[in-house]
Amino acid sequence: MSKRISAKYKIDRRMGENLWGRPKSPVNRRDYGPGQHGQAGKRKKVSDFGLHLRAKQKLKGYYGSITEKQFRRVYGEAVRRKGDTSENLIGLLESRLDALVYRMKFVPTVFAARQFVNHGHVNVNGQRVNIPSYRCKPGDVIEVREKSRQINLVLDAAESSERETPDYVEVDHNKMTGKYTRVPKLADVPYAVQMEPNLVIEYYSR
Structure with a gap:
């Protein structure tokens, strides 16, 4: 069992959202981040960079064990393809x-x-x-x-x-x-939480 599998619910806690909509998610009981400063994190004002980073971490985390290198490669292909880059990104991820x-x-x-x-x-x-x-x-x-x-x-x-x-x-x-x-569009994919691939594109195109 990989470390990512054994600690999968830490992603939920870190994001503060039940990413996969599972009944066992600890977010259903504690909707704040892990650790002694988890609750304090809820009160912090998030910068634009923080919002973009969070959107990227949320989408990447949803697909489980994708590394940053793999995810950036998928983004690069989405950019090269014709059409809306955000939709291309979702289509490529769902085609795995x-x-x-x-x-x-x-x-x-x-x-x-x-x-x-x-x-x-x-x-x-x-x-x-x-x-x-x-x-x-x-x-x-x-x-x-x-x-x-x-x-x-x-x-x-x-x-x-x-x-x-x-x-x-x-x-x-x-x-x-x-x-x-x-190949699905963003609206077709049954995400349990709102995904914002447009913010992911902005994160990488900074």
Whole structure:
């Protein structure tokens, strides 16, 4: 188990928001940061730089185990693509294999999705892929490998009513297969909290 997985709720506490909308989040009980100065932090006035940094940390943290280097690379690609950079950024993040495995409810958390892909439990278009950051394209078929379909983690996630699958994926939980149908816009993504990719763009373009 990685350090990020074992401490995932620290991200919630640091942001002061229940990023994934989970009932177990400690923010539901303590909506202030961790540590002895956590409550004092709520009273501080935040600068423009602080707002931009927070937006970046929140979006990066949501996707679990993305490093700063990886996240900046995704930003760079979003800038190079035609169209709205904020929408491009969201589309690229949601096209990651681990993000889609999470959206399809094959696992309960984004952290579990990374580990699940890493351990070789997922096929894309019939081929095993164990790279969480693998970029999927519309039309790609993602499936849980047959020998992995009876893992309790998978069965529990599929039956959970905690969240719904978005309309840019089609999923058959009986066969444990899903299809990525289109690149989503920001408004399509079922974030539990408000994300502000425009502030992330401003952070990196300073």
